[in-house]
Amino acid sequence: MITVNEHYSKLQASYLFVTIARKVKEFQDVNPDVDLIKLGIGDVTKPLPATCVDAFRKGVDEMADEGSFRGYGPEQGYPFLREAIAKNDFTGMGIEADDIFISDGAKCDTGNFQELFSIDARVAVPDPVYPVYVDTNVMAGRSGTWKNGRYEGLYYLEGNSANGFIPAPPDEKLDLIYLCFPNNPTGQTASHDQLALWVEYAKKNKALILFDAAYETFIRDESLPKSIYEIPGARDVAVEFRSFSKTAGFTGTRCAFTVVPRECRAFTTEGDAVQLQPLWNRRHSTKFNGVSYPVQRAAEAVYSPEGKQQVRELSDYYLGNAAIIRENMEALGFGCIGGENSPYIWVDGKRDSWAFFDLLLSAGVVVTPGSGFGRCGEGYIRISAFNDRNKVLSAMDRIKASIS
Ligand code: PLP
Numbered sequence: 001m002i003t004v005n006e007h008y009s010k011l012q013a014s015y016l017f018v019t020i021a022r023k024v025k026e027f028q029d030v031n032p033d034v035d036l037i038k039l040g041i042g043d044v045t046k047p048l049p050a051t052c053v054d055a056f057r058k059g060v061d062e063m064a065d066e067g068s069f070r071g072y073g074p075e076q077g078y079p080f081l082r083e084a085i086a087k088n089d090f091t092g093m094g095i096e097a098d099d100i101f102i103s104d105g106a107k108c109d110t111g112n113f114q115e116l117f118s119i120d121a122r123v124a125v126p127d128p129v130y131p132v133y134v135d136t137n138v139m140a141g142r143s144g145t146w147k148n149g150r151y152e153g154l155y156y157l158e159g160n161s162a163n164g165f166i167p168a169p170p171d172e173k174l175d176l177i178y179l180c181f182p183n184n185p186t187g188q189t190a191s192h193d194q195l196a197l198w199v200e201y202a203k204k205n206k207a208l209i210l211f212d213a214a215y216e217t218f219i220r221d222e223s224l225p226k227s228i229y230e231i232p233g234a235r236d237v238a239v240e241f242r243s244f245s246k247t248a249g250f251t252g253t254r255c256a257f258t259v260v261p262r263e264c265r266a267f268t269t270e271g272d273a274v275q276l277q278p279l280w281n282r283r284h285s286t287k288f289n290g291v292s293y294p295v296q297r298a299a300e301a302v303y304s305p306e307g308k309q310q311v312r313e314l315s316d317y318y319l320g321n322a323a324i325i326r327e328n329m330e331a332l333g334f335g336c337i338g339g340e341n342s343p344y345i346w347v348d349g350k351r352d353s354w355a356f357f358d359l360l361l362s363a364g365v366v367v368t369p370g371s372g373f374g375r376c377g378e379g380y381i382r383i384s385a386f387n388d389r390n391k392v393l394s395a396m397d398r399i400k401a402s403i404s
Helices: 006-010 015-030 050-063 079-089 106-116 132-140 192-205 244-248 276-287 293-303 305-331 353-362 389-403
Strands: 100-103 123-127 155-158 176-180 208-212 238-243 256-259 265-267 273-275 335-338 344-348 380-384
Touching: 006 132, 015 353, 050 293, 050 305, 079 100, 079 293, 100 106, 100 276, 106 132, 106 208, 106 238, 106 256, 106 276, 123 132, 176 192, 192 208, 238 244, 244 293, 244 305, 265 276, 273 276, 293 305, 305 335, 305 344, 305 389, 353 380, 353 389
Parallel strands: 123 155, 123 176, 176 208, 208 238
Antiparallel strands: 100 256, 238 256, 265 273, 335 344, 344 380
16 A cells, blocks of 8 residues: 655645735735735846846857757756855855755755754754745654644744844754744844854754855845855854845746755764765755756856846845835834845734735735744734835835825
8 A cells, every 4th residue: 555645744735825815816806906016925026137148048059059068967066157156155165166066946955955864853943934944844754743833843943023033042952953044034134143153052962054045145234144154163064055046036047056065964873973965965966967057057157247246236126125115114113124134024013914914905015924934923024025116116105005
């Protein structure tokens, strides 16, 4: 008898996006003339930078010519891209091309990395959270059942107004710790000192940090770390995930990478250190067959002088939207986090998340209720800056009219 993985039955339906879609449909059925402005989604709206498009096209032309055609590439990614990343993104941090694994998305990598660890690893996830970290551990069997809005057996790192949505390491012993800065959904960023506490904790407890830096491109404050490897000793205890999705508008093009430094380790049950890089290399090359050559050429173009300027303009544009949103929401008396080194603004709605969602929907603006990202998100909404400037300005006018 073929039996199913019953851990899947513990998974909660994506109540958040299903409910948003239903409420939007109900609103539009009654108000067919209202052109809704959607500030709920985390998808980019601007096209690929011109220099990436040129490199993409050149890559396609090479594939069309018998002399330059390429079949399977290295599973880990082409050296030209791995080298460009190590040189440009991790200057002076001791990261080399061999530490970098190219993939088709940080979603897959953050979801897949847990496969390297034992089933009884004690997993810590943030609350509020990017749901992939949670669901993939539930699927793997590292949780109990769902009770009162949480999975038993997972440790939730609570974010709240008291800690500014930056959880500090707890006294308990944890093995696998997911951190995400700039954060989705809160837009919060962490300082060197705050990350250093986690690195110290991981060393002391023989734990591992999975650091999701998918939004690092939005950091403008030079005092903030863009990579966890800016913290001394982090190469031993942290894996970092990055993506071209938000950096260069690659959400539909697909290219990302994971950094597994050669020093990074986990342990056998006897306590012997095991290098993670060969394990991830084995997993990646067994289950993944590489990102397409033209896409890797397009990603490489991000690091050319023109590419650097064009991706900076892209993130400047979204950060301009974020500043408008934050300024307007604060002027209306709402406390905000994020929106300064991040494309997300986390707004304290001073009421139930869904009540605030409904109020803004009635004004013709769609946002995301914070409670959908975890129990600690109750009372908040997430507003995304990924949209057209004029739409953002109109959305702010609509919100002002509905609140004041
Ligand atoms: N990590 C976080 C925190 C995200 O918000 C997202 C996408 O929204 C991803 C990873 C996924 O990135 P990718 O498009 O590379 O799969």
